[in-house]
Structure formats: C-alpha cells, structure tokens
Amino acid sequence: MNRIREDIEALGKIGKDNRGGNSRPALTYQDLEARKHVVDIMKDAGLRVLVDKGANIIGIREGKLKEPFVSTGSHIDTVMNGGMFDGVLGVMGGLETIRQMNEERIKTDFPLALIVFTDEEGNSFMPFAGSKFFTGEINEEELGKLRGKYEDISFRDTFKRFIEKVEGKVELIDRFPFKVKTHMELHVEQGPILDAKKIQIGVVNGIVxxxxxxxxxxxxxxxxxxxxxxxxxxxxxxxxxxxxxxxxxxxxxxxxxxxxxxxxxxxxxxxxxxxxxxxxxxxxxxxxxxxxxxxxxxxxxxxxxxxxxxxxxxxxxxxxKPVPCSPKVIGEIKSSAEELGYSYLIMPSRAIHDTQVMASITDVGMIFVPSKDGISHAPQEWTDWEDCDRGQRVLKLALLKELQNK
Structure with a gap:
C-alpha cells in the first residue's frame, strides 16, 4: 500500500495547478515530465520499456512463452484541474503487481504488458488516441496530422518532443507486434455507487x-x-x-x-x-x-x-458503442474478490475507458474501487489508500489466473 501511495502522490505533484487539481493533458510539457517519471520507475522495476508510434508506453515483463501477452494499465493524462487517481491508479496498480511478482519470484507462462495509453481524456488531440492506434483503429498518418487543442502543434511534433525526453531509456517500435490474450484495467469508479453502498470492489460487466x-x-x-x-x-x-x-x-x-x-x-x-x-x-x-x-x-x-x-x-x-466485458474475465475478477474476502458488486461502467477500445482485439475486464462521494475529474477526487490496496490485490490475483497456461 505504501508504494502505491508514494507513486500516486509523486505523479500528483507533476502538473499540479494553483486551483488544487492536476492539469496534465496528454503530451503537454507537464505530461512529458510525468511520462519520463513513469518510464524511470518502469525501468527500476526491471521492465523492458517500449514506445509505439501512438506514444503509448509499454512495459514488458517476460514470460516463458513469447506470446500472447496479458495486458493491464490505463492512462496518466488528466482533464484540466482534475484529480490524481483517475487513470493513474490503473498504471500504478499494475506496476505494484509487477514489483510483487518480481519479489515473490513468480514466473508466468505468458508475458505481461503494462500499458500507459495516450490521450484517453481527449483533451489534447482526440479521445482514446493511443488505444485506437494500439488496436489499429487509426494509423500513424491519421494520428500524426491531428492538431493540438491547447497548443497549435501536430501530434507528430509532440511525439518527437516525447522521444527526445526519454531518449536512451526506451525502445521505439512502430506498433506492438504481439497478440493480446486479455486486457484488465483497475480504475476508480468515478461514481457514487460503491461508496454509498459501502462495497469494496466493483466487478464491471460492461462499459456503456x-x-x-x-x-x-x-x-x-x-x-x-x-x-x-x-x-x-x-x-x-x-x-x-x-x-x-x-x-x-x-x-x-x-x-x-x-x-x-x-x-x-x-x-x-x-x-x-x-x-x-x-x-x-x-x-x-x-x-x-x-x-x-x-x-x-x-x-x-x-x-x-x-x-x-x-x-x-x-x-x-x-x-x-457499448462494450460487454468477457464473462471469463468477469468470473476471474469475481472469484479473486471472493478469495480475498472482499465485498463486491457486479456493475456497469458509466464512464468510458481505453478498455472498451481494447475489446476490439481481445477479452477485457475492469475492476472498480470506490470514489469518495462519487467525485471525479475534480481536485476533490479521492479514493482511500486501503481501497487502492484492495483493488491492486484483486488485479494481481486476476492477472495471475490469466498469466498461467492452464
């Protein structure tokens, strides 16, 4: 729990604005600092770090097999004057899972990819720019021509600035070349249901x-x-x-x-x-x-x-379009919550996420943890650290079910 807290708080200091929130739209200078920080801590965790032409950051933990990959992750870009948990919990929860697997010397059959998707919020160029590139919905040329909303600059030019920032620390690839077996995302609910009902885990059955x-x-x-x-x-x-x-x-x-x-x-x-x-x-x-x-x-x-x-x-x-989550993945998340003794609720996601884009290429699932008073996209966005820890534990157990070749 302490490491997740430290990671989220450290990232929350990057792009902190004078209104108390975080303003870190994708590929702005604030986001580039945050991306460099994430690359550094991925490297510290022993990951091989790739960056594709969609500016997605992909941290690789090897398995016994070359592919398919199991993937997890989220985004670190924010809305203007947003909170510090939205997206970030999914990235840091995935990173903490990898650290624990390393410390416990867990070897998996399938490799694991921790992905930081670009511009999930769509405040800089377009919603889901990174995940839509990752899944092949848009190509490099289409993405490169997009113009920034906060700065009159092309995606292609901001991408160059990003690569200069992390030069020598990442491997540049055109597009992720491997099959993805499953994608799971840990996220704060961004709504009031879990908090109001005092339920610890949301098992997402579909994204609206x-x-x-x-x-x-x-x-x-x-x-x-x-x-x-x-x-x-x-x-x-x-x-x-x-x-x-x-x-x-x-x-x-x-x-x-x-x-x-x-x-x-x-x-x-x-x-x-x-x-x-x-x-x-x-x-x-x-x-x-x-x-x-x-x-x-x-x-x-x-x-x-x-x-x-x-x-x-x-x-x-x-x-x-709405996206149903995989019944198999829903079952794995549900059984993981049960094994850990956590209360849970089967529920839809009423916010949209990169996971629904990933559903075009693989089975998907999501894990929710409570948002205090249902507040999100605001400086008051808050999730208790104990809830962050519970969500990461469920993520770890569910990922392990997918990472072994049974």
Whole structure:
C-alpha cells in the first residue's frame, strides 16, 4: 500500500495547478515530465520499456512463452484541474503487481504488458488516441496530422518532443507486434455507487456506449422589445424544450442516463432574441439499440419544436458503442474478490475507458474501487489508500489466473 501511495502522490505533484487539481493533458510539457517519471520507475522495476508510434508506453515483463501477452494499465493524462487517481491508479496498480511478482519470484507462462495509453481524456488531440492506434483503429498518418487543442502543434511534433525526453531509456517500435490474450484495467469508479453502498470492489460487466449529439438551432436575431411574439424565430425555445425532452426520454429506458451539459446562446444578451443556440447532449447506455431509439425520439422532438418556432436545425453525432466485458474475465475478477474476502458488486461502467477500445482485439475486464462521494475529474477526487490496496490485490490475483497456461 505504501508504494502505491508514494507513486500516486509523486505523479500528483507533476502538473499540479494553483486551483488544487492536476492539469496534465496528454503530451503537454507537464505530461512529458510525468511520462519520463513513469518510464524511470518502469525501468527500476526491471521492465523492458517500449514506445509505439501512438506514444503509448509499454512495459514488458517476460514470460516463458513469447506470446500472447496479458495486458493491464490505463492512462496518466488528466482533464484540466482534475484529480490524481483517475487513470493513474490503473498504471500504478499494475506496476505494484509487477514489483510483487518480481519479489515473490513468480514466473508466468505468458508475458505481461503494462500499458500507459495516450490521450484517453481527449483533451489534447482526440479521445482514446493511443488505444485506437494500439488496436489499429487509426494509423500513424491519421494520428500524426491531428492538431493540438491547447497548443497549435501536430501530434507528430509532440511525439518527437516525447522521444527526445526519454531518449536512451526506451525502445521505439512502430506498433506492438504481439497478440493480446486479455486486457484488465483497475480504475476508480468515478461514481457514487460503491461508496454509498459501502462495497469494496466493483466487478464491471460492461462499459456503456456514449452518444454525443450536437444540435445548432438557427433562428433570427432581433430586438427583444420591438419584435412581436408571433413574429419571432427564437432558437432558445426549441433548445429549451429539447433539454426537457432529454430528461423525459432517458427515463423511459432501463439503466440509461442523459445530460445536456453544453448550452451556448448567441449573442447571449438580455435584450436580444437569440440568433443561434448550440446544444451538447450526452446519452449513455449498455444497449446500443436503446441509445439509437432514444436519440431518434429526442431528434424528432427537436425537429417538431423547431418547425413550430420557424427555426432551422443542424446536427452532428459522435458515437462510442457499448462494450460487454468477457464473462471469463468477469468470473476471474469475481472469484479473486471472493478469495480475498472482499465485498463486491457486479456493475456497469458509466464512464468510458481505453478498455472498451481494447475489446476490439481481445477479452477485457475492469475492476472498480470506490470514489469518495462519487467525485471525479475534480481536485476533490479521492479514493482511500486501503481501497487502492484492495483493488491492486484483486488485479494481481486476476492477472495471475490469466498469466498461467492452464
């Protein structure tokens, strides 16, 4: 437990901002310092460290066989003013597992890869940039052309800065060339369920899909006093009705959540009828069909409201499909929690993770530990050190079940 705490606290000092949180978007200078630190402690643990063209850091612990690999890990990039546990626990929990295996002189049939994925949060270039490259969903050329959101620089140029930072400490590869047998990720829940129910371990049965729906309502900007009510084309009217429609619609589906988290009114002046309103909608469910049905219903409502008000609509949809976890891996995590005497809950992940991208190439599973009051992506994000330790113990036991050729 002490080593995990020291590792998480050490990384938490890198990119610490004056608001009390961590601001370490992927491949920024703060993230490069954190990456160098992780490479150093991987080397100290006796790992062979690779970096692929997606800037993913891959620490290798050899097995008796050359492949397939069992993999674990997460990310160390953060949102702006975020917390110090999100992603980092999965990396440091994996590292601590490797240290313990080394100290106990455990030899495994299959090799183990500890992966630090690039830009999971998507604040720098795109969500899941590293895991999508790792799995072949995007290629080097597509990735290299992406431009930074905080700094006007290409991914290719930030990658060069990273390699200069760790020169002589890593082996540069194009893409990970080996098969992956299983991927497991340890993570803080980022929600309130485990903490509220006083349950020690979450055994994740699937990762929700996310539908991001962007709607521009285009009306006619005009004077708030001199324009009669029956001669207005006010985009804020269908936008407001759509906000309520989202809340109403998601309640009609099992285990679905929906949020209007972005609302931009232009010109946003008290005595002016708006000319444009932009709405950002986030819908999450384990059922792809339910997400599709809910989106169709919300869109139809928005179209009807816009027609009644004489407003035009523009839409854009971005979808990450839901991913079920492997029943075999779920069973291994569940039995590991039982062997250790920990209480557990079978539950979905309502946040999205690199693991759902990894599901395109291998069996996946996730282990959750409680988040205090369900807070995440904020300086107040907290998980008790005892919970971090429990999560790492479950991870170790579950990984060992996969690492032996039975």
């Amino acid at each position: 899909g996310v539908e991001r729906l962007w709607i521009n309502f285009l009306g006619k900007q005009s004077h708030a006093g001199s324009t009669p009510m029956n001669m207005r084309a006010d985009p804020l009217i269908p936008a407001s009705e759509t906000v309520l429609k989202v809340r109403q619609t998601v309640g009609e589906f099992n285990e679905m959540v929906g949020t209007v988290g972005f609302l931009e009114v232009s010109p946003n002046v008290v005595n002016v009828i708006s000319g444009k309103v932009r709405l950002g909608i986030d819908i999450r469910s384990l059922s792809e069909k339910d997400m599709e049905d809910a989106t169709t219903k919300i869109m139809k409502g928005a179209e009807n409201s816009s027609l009644m008000e004489g407003v035009r609509m523009e839409t854009e949809r971005l979808v990450e």
